[in-house]
Amino acid sequence: MLWLSEAVDDVRIFLETGGTTMNVIFMAALVMWVVTLERYWFLWFELPKHLQKARQTVTDAVARRDPWLRAYRDRAVSEVRLTAQDRIWMVRTMVAVCPLLGLLGTVLGMLEVFDVMSISGNSNPRAMAAGVSQATITTLAGMATALSGLFFVERLQRRTQSLVRRFADQMSEVSESGHGEEERNGQA
Numbered sequence: 001m002l003w004l005s006e007a008v009d010d011v012r013i014f015l016e017t018g019g020t021t022m023n024v025i026f027m028a029a030l031v032m033w034v035v036t037l038e039r040y041w042f043l044w045f046e047l048p049k050h051l052q053k054a055r056q057t058v059t060d061a062v063a064r065r066d067p068w069l070r071a072y073r074d075r076a077v078s079e080v081r082l083t084a085q086d087r088i089w090m091v092r093t094m095v096a097v098c099p100l101l102g103l104l105g106t107v108l109g110m111l112e113v114f115d116v117m118s119i120s121g122n123s124n125p126r127a128m129a130a131g132v133s134q135a136t137i138t139t140l141a142g143m144a145t146a147l148s149g150l151f152f153v154e155r156l157q158r159r160t161q162s163l164v165r166r167f168a169d170q171m172s173e174v175s176e177s178g179h180g181e182e183e184r185n186g187q188a
Contacts, residue, residue: 017130018137021105025098025138029145032094035087036152043159047084051167054080058171073175077168084160088153095149102142109135 015022054076061072112131120127 014137017133018105018141019108019134021101021108021134021138022141025101025105025141025145028094028098028101029149032091032098032145032149035090035094036149036156039087039091039156042086043084043156043163047080047163050080050083051163054167055170055174058174062174062177069175073171077164077171080167081164084164088156088160091149091153091156095146095153098142098146098149100142102139102146105138105142106135109133109138 015026018025058069058073058076061069066072109131112134113128114131116124116127116131122128
């Protein structure tokens with residue numbers, strides 16, 4: 001348990017060294033990862049239920065030989081697309097915001113360096129080190145957070161698009177088979 005206590009202290013020191021901007025980057029990263037994990041959970045465990053329900057709606061319309069079959073199909077595909085892509089924009093936003101927050105921390109750190117230089121001149125490198133450290137750490141944190149999120153959000157987006165495309169193709173096949181039967185029955 002000692003290692004855990006040391007790790008927590010190291011994270012606390014890291015956050016303090018980066019200044020208040022690090023707390024904002026930390027919160028943005030937390031939001032990004034919570035939403036990313038929620039979306040992956042949704043795609044693996046909840047979306048199949050939505051797909052089954054939408055598939056059943058279209059299948060029922062085919063069985064009833066509903067004249068609005070295409071509208072049911074288009075609506076089912078649209079609902080699946082909206083449901084699957086919900087909240088991905090939040091992850092993309094956090095990926096875009098994190099480097100900007102890192103840049104903000106860089107600017108604030110450099111302002112601190114200039115404040116020290118204006119008070120004590122440039123003969124005291126130790127006094128300037130805190131501002132340089134803040135500038136470097138926030139830049140690193142913002143970029144690292146964005147890069148780690150970018151990989152997962154792109155995979156999430158590709159997976160979502162693939163599932164929606166596959167569902168749309170399946171629904172087209174189902175509705176075309178229903179219209180095919182209708183035409184054969186009408187000709188007989």
